[in-house]
Amino acid sequence: MGTIFFLILFPIAVAFVLLVTKADAARDVIVKIAAAVIAAASIFLAVQYFKSGGQMFEVHYEWINYVMMAIEACLAIYIIIIGIRHKKYLASLFALIQTPLLIWFELTEGHHIEVVNNMYFDRLSMIMVLIIGIVGSLITVYALGYMKDFQHHHHGEADRRPWFFFVMFVFLGAMVGLVTSNNLIWMYFFWEITSLSSFWLIGFTKTKEATNNAFRALIMNLAGGLGFAIGILILGFVYGTLELSTMITYGTMYSGIMAIPAAFLAFAGITKAAQMPFNSWLLGAMVAPTPTSALLHSSTMVKAGVFMIIKLAPCLGVENWAGLMVTTVGGVTFLLASFAAISQSNAKKVLAYSTIANLGLIVTCGGIGTAAAVWAGVMLIIFHAITKSLLFLCVGTCEHNIGSRDIEDMDGLFERMPRLARFMMIGIAGMFLAPFGMLISKWASMTAFIDGGNILLVGIICFGSAATAFYWTKWLGKLSAIVANSEYVEGAVHKEETFVHGTLVVLTILAVLAFPLISSHSLVPYLEGVFGGLSSVALSANNMIIMVVMVVVVLVMFAFFFGKTKKRIVPIYLAGANEGDNLRYHGSMDKPVDFALRNWHMESYFGEAKMNKYGAIITTVVIIVGLGMMIGNLVYMLNGGAM
Numbered sequence: 001m002g003t004i005f006f007l008i009l010f011p012i013a014v015a016f017v018l019l020v021t022k023a024d025a026a027r028d029v030i031v032k033i034a035a036a037v038i039a040a041a042s043i044f045l046a047v048q049y050f051k052s053g054g055q056m057f058e059v060h061y062e063w064i065n066y067v068m069m070a071i072e073a074c075l076a077i078y079i080i081i082i083g084i085r086h087k088k089y090l091a092s093l094f095a096l097i098q099t100p101l102l103i104w105f106e107l108t109e110g111h112h113i114e115v116v117n118n119m120y121f122d123r124l125s126m127i128m129v130l131i132i133g134i135v136g137s138l139i140t141v142y143a144l145g146y147m148k149d150f151q152h153h154h155h156g157e158a159d160r161r162p163w164f165f166f167v168m169f170v171f172l173g174a175m176v177g178l179v180t181s182n183n184l185i186w187m188y189f190f191w192e193i194t195s196l197s198s199f200w201l202i203g204f205t206k207t208k209e210a211t212n213n214a215f216r217a218l219i220m221n222l223a224g225g226l227g228f229a230i231g232i233l234i235l236g237f238v239y240g241t242l243e244l245s246t247m248i249t250y251g252t253m254y255s256g257i258m259a260i261p262a263a264f265l266a267f268a269g270i271t272k273a274a275q276m277p278f279n280s281w282l283l284g285a286m287v288a289p290t291p292t293s294a295l296l297h298s299s300t301m302v303k304a305g306v307f308m309i310i311k312l313a314p315c316l317g318v319e320n321w322a323g324l325m326v327t328t329v330g331g332v333t334f335l336l337a338s339f340a341a342i343s344q345s346n347a348k349k350v351l352a353y354s355t356i357a358n359l360g361l362i363v364t365c366g367g368i369g370t371a372a373a374v375w376a377g378v379m380l381i382i383f384h385a386i387t388k389s390l391l392f393l394c395v396g397t398c399e400h401n402i403g404s405r406d407i408e409d410m411d412g413l414f415e416r417m418p419r420l421a422r423f424m425m426i427g428i429a430g431m432f433l434a435p436f437g438m439l440i441s442k443w444a445s446m447t448a449f450i451d452g453g454n455i456l457l458v459g460i461i462c463f464g465s466a467a468t469a470f471y472w473t474k475w476l477g478k479l480s481a482i483v484a485n486s487e488y489v490e491g492a493v494h495k496e497e498t499f500v501h502g503t504l505v506v507l508t509i510l511a512v513l514a515f516p517l518i519s520s521h522s523l524v525p526y527l528e529g530v531f532g533g534l535s536s537v538a539l540s541a542n543n544m545i546i547m548v549v550m551v552v553v554v555l556v557m558f559a560f561f562f563g564k565t566k567k568r569i570v571p572i573y574l575a576g577a578n579e580g581d582n583l584r585y586h587g588s589m590d591k592p593v594d595f596a597l598r599n600w601h602m603e604s605y606f607g608e609a610k611m612n613k614y615g616a617i618i619t620t621v622v623i624i625v626g627l628g629m630m631i632g633n634l635v636y637m638l639n640g641g642a643m
Helices: 002-019 024-048 062-085 089-107 123-153 161-180 184-202 208-239 244-253 259-272 280-287 290-299 301-311 321-342 347-368 371-402 418-432 437-451 455-479 495-513 515-531 541-561 608-638
Strands: 054-057 119-122 584-586 592-594
Touching (some): 002 024, 002 161, 119 161, 123 301, 123 515, 161 290, 161 301, 184 244, 184 259, 184 280, 208 244, 208 608, 259 301, 280 347, 290 301, 290 347, 301 347, 347 455, 371 418, 371 437, 371 495, 418 437, 495 515
Antiparallel strands (some): 584 592
């Protein structure tokens, strides 16, 4: 338990140190040491409790609850004030409702509910802590070099990097607290801190657009927080418990009995995971510096939402309205966000829609509520966190060095930034090609859907995956295309950025090689403990071994592909006689014509406005109906009816 508290409190302590640290050299040392310590402590914690399979911790310090309540009250007052100041009254209203409501509950009914185990650490928590501790720490190291360039480009503005790193480390500490809390009151506390941290990070530049997008994220996450608070109140007043483990146990033993509070907690997860109709806050986060995008989109923030839904999986399932709501929202989001990504040329938007889509698939797996589906969902969490972090950070580095984040401007990146292009290629391959983990996990999820008789979901995953292959392939093509300006620009990349890129590439490959071990020694035991046994494993051991062999073959081919060639390089035919520079050709009008390659993004078919509109309508109706049915069931039960 001491290590858990260390991983919560140490990043927060470092955050306050960084808040008063102005010198670049001192900040570099502190961040690098802190990142190494957090990563090492995460690994130590995983090793410490690996064999136990799960550990509950009794924390009987009443003062902790009062400290949390005091902080919650202060944060609510802060949100109310800034909401009024910026005329974002909905944010103020949400804070005015949920925080006093929850504090009143804690001081009255909640005070009499005994919480035996306030914290826990199981194999799912272990996976999440490793993602937060390793990937999250790497992002903070990457941010050192990136934010130096950022400040250089904004040299006329005040240096606010101390505040940026302060928020990042507070965020990491809160995330560890969130995934290790068994007391739902404690989890709510950390949940709200992550919401406020995202608000600060998105609005970092203080531009009008950044401020508006930050408030959009805050309002949507506060809406989810209100759902979280309602779920806690239902659990406390109706079921007499505040422990997540107890809720899951009852949900596993008596199907549907916990569906009502699970629906409201899952709603909170849907908002945090940026599912339709709440996906706009994640898209708006693109205005923030790239480390923010990586932290929010890949490794931590959005993973809190899917973590919640995966934990609630035993209480869900398509046989009840809560599970049906979650499954439908996730499936619709996966399909339409995948199509929306086709229409984008902005690399960060492609990554954002890809993130929303993959989170939708994970949400769907959690909503199905079977052991096989959850197996696939957790695997998707692991591979997506690593690979998508790599891609976001690669795009950030690319933007700072070529002056654009548009895919259409990445022509010939293999010539301009060869090392970065290789890293980016591995990241893209990791998202949709065999034998990397994302594709294999999608296959496992489809297998789980077939076994569960959810044929419609099988069709959704097939069409969504086809769209995925479409936009990733376009991106790969641009990296190797002819470039108008082949100037080598990689020499200006900060060493911290290169180190983080390389480390994430290694982690991407190691995660695939360790796939069988992760499954057999971590995930399968977790699922056996939660579901009481497994009828089948989503992928057989032989299939996973074959996958590992394929990875080795791909790496060997990769080494040969990037070796030096003795082939003679000749001018390329460009729809006419090449002028000799591979940039122009002799046209039919006896004049030189500039050569250009551009992708077709099919905006008229899959434009984001159209996809978001359809998705918002469908998912809003589904959520309203789902929560409405749960409220109706609650009223029926309180009036003496049986569930």
